[in-house]
Amino acid sequence: MRPAICIALLGTWGCTGALSGAPDAAGRRDATVDDASSRPDRASIPEDVGVWPPGAPGCGLDSAAFCETFDAISRHRGRAGDLDNRRWSCARNNPQLPTGNGATIAAGPATVTGCRADVPTRVFPDSDALICDANDAIQSSHLLVAVGAQNYGQNSYRIRQPFDFHGRTGRIAFDADAHFENLVLGWVSIAITEDPTPAPSYSIGGPNTDNDEGGAIPRNALEIHFRDNCAGRAEPGHFTVALVDVLHDFVDTTLPLDTTTCIVGQAGHLNHFEIAVSRSHVEIYGTDASADGVHFGPLQLLFAGDVDLPFERGYVHLTTHNHATLKYTEHGEFGYTTPLDAWTTRWDNVGFDGPVVGGWREYEAPDSLVMGTQAWNLHNGVVNVGYRVADEAGSPNDVIHIPDVDPSTATRASLALTGWYNLFGSPPGNWVLRYRVNGHDWIEYRLDADEIAVLTNTHSHGSTSQLLDVPVAQLVTGDNTIELTSRNVDQGYPPAVANIDLILETP
Numbered sequence: 473m474r475p476a477i478c479i480a481l482l483g484t485w486g487c488t489g490a491l492s493g494a495p496d497a498a499g500r501r502d503a504t505v506d507d508a509s510s511r512p513d514r515a516s517i518p519e520d521v522g523v524w525p526p527g528a529p530g531c532g533l534d535s536a537a538f539c540e541t542f543d544a545i546s547r548h549r550g551r552a553g554d555l556d557n558r559r560w561s562c563a564r565n566n567p568q569l570p571t572g573n574g575a576t577i578a579a580g581p582a583t584v585t586g587c588r589a590d591v592p593t594r595v596f597p598d599s600d601a602l603i604c605d606a607n608d609a610i611q612s613s614h615l616l617v618a619v620g621a622q623n624y625g626q627n628s629y630r631i632r633q634p635f636d637f638h639g640r641t642g643r644i645a646f647d648a649d650a651h652f653e654n655l656v657l658g659w660v661s662i663a664i665t666e667d668p669t670p671a672p673s674y675s676i677g678g679p680n681t682d683n684d685e686g687g688a689i690p691r692n693a694l695e696i697h698f699r700d701n702c703a704g705r706a707e708p709g710h711f712t713v714a715l716v717d718v719l720h721d722f723v724d725t726t727l728p729l730d731t732t733t734c735i736v737g738q739a740g741h742l743n744h745f746e747i748a749v750s751r752s753h754v755e756i757y758g759t760d761a762s763a764d765g766v767h768f769g770p771l772q773l774l775f776a777g778d779v780d781l782p783f784e785r786g787y788v789h790l791t792t793h794n795h796a797t798l799k800y801t802e803h804g805e806f807g808y809t810t811p812l813d814a815w816t817t818r819w820d821n822v823g824f825d826g827p828v829v830g831g832w833r834e835y836e837a838p839d840s841l842v843m844g845t846q847a848w849n850l851h852n853g854v855v856n857v858g859y860r861v862a863d864e865a866g867s868p869n870d871v872i873h874i875p876d877v878d879p880s881t882a883t884r885a886s887l888a889l890t891g892w893y894n895l896f897g898s899p900p901g902n903w904v905l906r907y908r909v910n911g912h913d914w915i916e917y918r919l920d921a922d923e924i925a926v927l928t929n930t931h932s933h934g935s936t937s938q939l940l941d942v943p944v945a946q947l948v949t950g951d952n953t954i955e956l957t958s959r960n961v962d963q964g965y966p967p968a969v970a971n972i973d974l975i976l977e978t979p
């Protein structure tokens with residue numbers, strides 16, 4: 473059983489305790505998740521923002537709407553590997569020609585050490601999010617994320633429970649191995665997006681940020697990236713916040729940083745972070761790396777600034793970024809004697825406070841998980857997670873299944889996904905994405921002006937986050953199918969989709 477952990481949170485104190493639930497055969501405890509029978513009657517609660525009941529204490533928060541301590545491998549598995557796919561939506565992306573050489577949004581092998589005895593040395597999706605045993609540096613079970621996707625790979629984990637900070641300052645707390653060596657290797661970030669769209673990225677220019685990732689840009693979001701190496705201001709191993717970005721209709725506004733306060737990072741060790749966010753102000757705190765993952769030093773203010781967020785309820789994403797580890801270590805750069813095939817980070821004690829927002833259900837489509845044989849830099853073999861989208865003149869390439877759906881009481885439905893489109897050929901204003909649900913009539917989606925603008929500014933590499941309306945009446949109980957085709961989209965590098973979730977709004 474995990475010991476209770478007490479940490480200071482912006483002047484208050486809270487503790488996390490052991491999870492309930494009977495241990496399985498391996499001695500692990502499965503995290504308990506509220507189901508419909510254990511929730512209060514939502515029918516009598518209006519849908520106005522801020523009326524949902526507060527959460528119980530947890531993850532160092534007095535009122536945790538969400539708390540995850542990664543104590544157990546979940547029996548409810550999906551794209552998020554060892555995590556409970558009822559609580560977590562996993563998204564993987566690598567936007568630089570992801571359908572080249574026969575791939576379809578692919579990840580190569582990721583070397584993993586120091587996790588559990590039953591974990592192989594190299595892992596692929598969906599086994600690249602692992603609940604690891606305690607060790608000397610992190611003396612509790614925790615999450616390990618290994619990103620084998622290159623140029624520019626990311627594994628992003630969205631908490632399905634919405635984070636509501638309407639009319640208040642909300643708080644997010646988490647521990648992460650945020651050590652930073654060099655921009656071209658990898659880093660971690662936290663994002664809050666208004667929509668449940670996957671794999672948030674950014675689209676800005678300027679020193680150290682001009683096109684250094686590329687990816688799917690959320691419509692409205694707050695993103696915080698930890699990757700500044702404090703060069704010239706601290707000893708090696710120190711880092712701080714490198715990017716605080718507010719996105720409004722896909723347009724980035726970066727906040728000025730004072731990077732004089734740096735904290736110490738160490739590979740395999742956790743820093744503790746706390747973020748205080750309201751619609752008009754953000755503060756970011758962090759500690760030096762902990763020796764044991766349980767006790768942390770004093771919080772230091774890394775950033776404080778005013779913002780103008782266009783939303784007050786959204787979704788929290790944890791992301792591990794792999795810029796291009798193989799490319800930049802294959803010749804022994806940065807002290808690596810063998811090429812680094814993945815960027816690996818560890819996370820623990822993730823939570824946010826506020827009301828426990830109801831009125832939603834989510835279901836996921838699995839990754840395609842088709843093994844490929846094309847070369848991946850120094851290795852052969854990749855695993856595809858995406859699905860190719862054929863031209864409308866032919867048949868759909870795939871029938872994508874979303875199992876175990878309960879559409880009862882749903883008032884609205886949408887598909888959240890990552891799309892990738894070849895920017896050569898017909899301009900984006902002519903593109904049409906066609907999709908149908910359970911064999912019903914085709915629905916056509918055209919990009920709006922804001923989406924076209926962000927796709928054509930050279931930073932997204934053709935990757936985009938999309939939220940598509942679905943007629944509730946077309947959904948059925950149990951297995952639902954999705955088919956996609958396209959019109960006027962270049963098929964030289966075929967378009968593709970991935971990270972598909974069905975989101976239902978309910979009373």
